[in-house]
Amino acid sequence: MKKPNSDPVPEIMRKSTLEDVARLAGVSKMTASRALRNAGDVSRANVIKVQAAAEQIGYVGNNLALSLSAQSTNLIGVVIPGLSNIVFAEVLSGIADAIDGTDLQSVFGVTDYDPEKEYQTILNMLSWRPAGLIVTGLDQPEKTRKLLEAADIPIVQIMDLDGDPVDAVVGLSHKKAGADMARALLDSGRRRFGYVGCRLHRDTRAAKRYAGFVEALAAQGHVLRCEALSEAPSTVHEGRRLTAEILETDPDLDCLYFSNDDVAMGGVFHCMARAISVPDQIMLAGFNGLDFVDSLPIKIATSRTDRRQIGRRAIGIISSGKGPKGVGSRMIDLPAFIDLGQ
Structure with missing residues (x-):
């Protein structure tokens, strides 16, 4: 009687190997490997045969092993502060658009605006030897900057131009965006300003x-006559609560500037509930130009930004080649523009 463990493993249960792919395609193991990696020196006919063989038997390559021999992978690391704000989802959409049809693959980590978590995320991503790294912002602590400076890959910092980039940078000047909004609101006749913001620290x-x-x-x-600040995340609920708080403190304000459109939307709901006329009685101004702003029953001012284009241009820099690192070596300014909602 056969021993229970002496039966051969059924073919359907055995993990497919590169040797299996090569045998089925009728090529050498090296040719199969190069075809699957799009190495560029394999005939189109062989690439098609190898890809068809791999698909037929469900072969999944070992990218980690490839990275150890090639010193890099086709991964693009993307570090963002959060997913609750649609802004960063749109950046990821732009990245996805840009890598579509290439052999690049994005992986992302979320930091929750926590510098230590950002450091650990970047450290872990670099250990996977990515082809490039996209990091949000320019204000990393020194130990995080050292990681980025030492990385022998393209580093693209996004969303911000106000600072000292490690390598390439795609974004806008937020200080200028705030100044432009103030001047636009003053030009529109507003004089009694308040500010509502979340998590400025x-x-x-x-x-x-x-x-x-x-x-x-x-x-x-x-000057600002008053402000209402919160350590809570930027949400519509928090914006509504803070708007109620600041207008109770100073009901004569004729303009509120919010840290972003999510918080400003809370201001819209508070004003609607209290029958406060917007923008006649008070103007509300946010930032980002999110799609829902155009669907609101009342108009608010905002600074419109192109988040998808930021993601696309960041990938474009990485795809174009590594190039030298250095401040200003690759800087793309995609400024916000003011929409007063009128």
Whole structure:
């Protein structure tokens, strides 16, 4: 009687190997390997045969083993602060658009605006030897900057131009965006300003917009009359709560500047519930130009940004080749433009 463990493993249960692919395609193992990696020196006919064989037997390659021999993978690491804000989902959509049809593959990590979590995420991603790394913002702590500076791959920092980039950078000046909004609101006749914001201690880009806004007001002899700040994440609910708080403190405000459109939408709901006329009685201004702004029953001002284009251009830099690192060596400015909702 046969021993239970002496039966051969059924073919359907055995993991497919590169040797199986090569045998089925009628090529050498090396040719099969190069065809699957799009190495470029394999005939089109052999590539088609190898790919068909791999598909037929369900072969999955070992990219980690390939990276150990090639010193890199086809992975693009993407580090973003969160997924609850649609802004970063749109950046990822732009990245997905740009790598479609290439052999690149994006992987992303979420930091929750936590510098230590960002450091660990970048450290882990670099250990996988990616072909490039996309990191949100320019305000990483020194130990994180050292990781990025030492990485022998293209580094693209996105969403912000106000700072010292490690390598390439795609984004906009948030300080200028805040200043531009202040000047536009002053030109529209607004004079009694309040500010509503969330997590400025972590969201450095919102903090820069705040600074630019305040400085531009001061340059024309104006100040914020009051502000309502929260350590909570940016949400519609928090925006509504903070709007109620600030208008109770100073009901004569004729303009509220919000840290972003999500928070500003909460302001819209508060004003609708209290029958406060927008923009006649008070103007509400946000940032990002999110799609829902155009669907609101009342109009608000916003700074419109092209998040998908930021993602696409970041991939374009990585795809174009590594090139030398250095401040300003590759800088793409995609400025926001003001929409007063009128």
